Amino acid sequence: MNAHAIELLDEPERTRAIGSFDPQLRFALDALHANWSETVADATGACVGCRHSDAGVGVVAKVVAGAPQHRKLELLLLGAPERTTVACVRASVGWIARAFDANRLVCELAEGDFLEPLVASCGFVREAIYDEALFVDGRRRALVVYGWLRSDAVRASG
């Protein structure tokens, strides 16, 4: 999955640079759906990745579901452990939150996933734990739901 996402973002014809929020990172947006536009309703399929200028993609955040009236987006996060930093995650999910004016972002991770501490450092809160709901790498693991709210971010920024 990680390799696939990285390949995806490395295809120049499917990727267009949209600028940089951090001098260390370069951002790319891949509109996987032909009718993509900058509204929550059509956000599904939007994919944002960030990469260090010399080290390849760190993390890719893809919108897998959106609920327009709830202003909620569900994200699939894919990352290369050796290259993903808190800054990568913060930049990618932050871009999505801003671009689609989301009130709430959700990402579901398997318990123990290397991304857990990273999303927690970006303001995501562990909201629910479904014990043994996943089957990953030959064993059952908990499904952990992480939620981010715009109001949390506003409070944190003072």
Add this chain to the structure above:
Amino acid sequence: MDGLAGANVTIRGLEEHDVDALMQLVHDDEVAKQYYGELELPRSRDDIRARVLGREAAFSRFAIATSDHPLIGVCGVAWLAPPYRRHHTCRVSVMIGRAHQHHGYGYEARILLCDRLFAQFNVHRIIGGYLSDNTASARQAERTGALVCGTLRQEHFYDGRFHDITAWCLTPERFYAACGNDLPARSAAPA
């Protein structure tokens, strides 16, 4: 097999003739809110028909019927994240029309569906949620053995504000301990 038959309700596939009754159900905002469903903008009969008869890999919808009424509500099974069945985990939803509430039909439909999933489809976990301020849903979840496992903050919006959802998880052991006696005699807890 004609469907899953309980003492009072039957769960069966949705058919073309269900479209009119389903239109009434999905356009009743109070029912949708109560069951943590999506509020709809007005939809045409063709929209509803396409939804009823459409097929999705991740989601199945069924009609809930009684001996007197061909459709009193709907229920559904959504498999967790692709590849959908690998995790043996799914979400179950039940919605009963306003005129048929408070008769225990929703509870019966839920346990019939859960029994089918645990005993015949080897499901390991059933997960779901209800509006955190809906005490009736909380009681029903507890009655089926569901275990509360968190709160999804501001997950749902209606009536001008966001609402929290209480997340729950159900294991076969807890389900059969709580509901085994309410299931039809032919059903038995898996060994």
